[in-house]
Amino acid sequence: MSLDTLDVSRIEAVLFDVGGVFFIPNHLVLRPLLADLSVAAPDDESFHRAHYVGIRHWEHELEDDAFWTGYNSRYVESLGIDDVDRTRVGEAIHGVWLSGMRLWTWVQDDAVAALARISQLTRVGIVSNADGTVERDLGRFGVCQVGAGAATNVEVIVDSTVVGVSKPNPKIFDFALEAMNLRAEQCVYVGDAYRYDVIGASRAGLQAVHFDPYELHSDATHARARSLAELADLLERRP
Incomplete structure (x- = not known):
């Protein structure tokens, strides 16, 4: 199923997973x-x-x-x-x-570039199952930071270890929604794990996009994207 199934008229913000989207x-x-x-x-x-x-x-x-x-x-x-x-x-x-070696350190530059594009089209934030270091790593590797900085400015970075709730528990998204003063139906969440990201976000009431760059889920009925650039293109086309 393509991204065209998203209701773009409701999108006020896009939230992103980190592992599998920006880092592998x-x-x-x-x-x-x-x-x-x-x-x-x-x-x-x-x-x-x-x-x-x-x-x-x-x-x-x-x-x-x-x-x-x-x-x-x-x-x-x-x-x-x-x-x-x-x-x-x-x-x-x-x-x-x-x-404990930092293995998840390969930055997907095309996704980082697309994040910068998307941030010019709508509000953006991060919700990640992580070990308490995701905000540091996102800044260190030039992906994003909260507030002004060298990389893309996002409004919130939610780390599951910091807040004590992990996906697929839908409550983890509440931290981002509260920080951004948004309702779930106004947001899209992008992640690469169906069980944690698509199901978790959907249960929280967000529209979910499955990040699937190798089209390994071509038989799926939910929204999928091969790249974040596809989502940026869709947002640019909306009225």
Whole structure:
């Protein structure tokens, strides 16, 4: 389903997820890991696509621990790693997660550029399941900040660890709505995880857009976008 199904006349603000939209796992961190295991690494695009293959597994697992196990398995499989090497590569990647290494540091420049465009067309904010550092990282990597600064100005950044509520609990969106003095039906939320982002936002009363750059959900009936530029184009066309 395309973005044309959105009711653009009601849109007063767009809220964004962070992981999978602006940041994805950094292949420059993972390449040396594969080299240490004497496993051939694929091209950069394969690393990028692997995240979305992994996140699609989220639709089928209900427990977070099971999700991360499934995510890593699908991620490694998508990289084209031979069957004989998948277990040890998966364990090594899981070790990176557990080590606290900042893995989610590859910035999707096209999404950052589109955010700047969208901010000129409507109000914008961030709602993210994160570890308490998302506001710092968004500023550090030049994505956005609250108030004036070098990057795009957003009105609010909601970090689940800071507020104590995580998606898909719809209450996490209340923090952004209150800060922006908006009603849920006036907002669109963009995220890459169907279970957390599309369902969570829809339950909160927001219009939801599934960020699906590799069209892995082509059979879905909800609104999807291959890029944030598509959403910017739609907002520019509205009366």
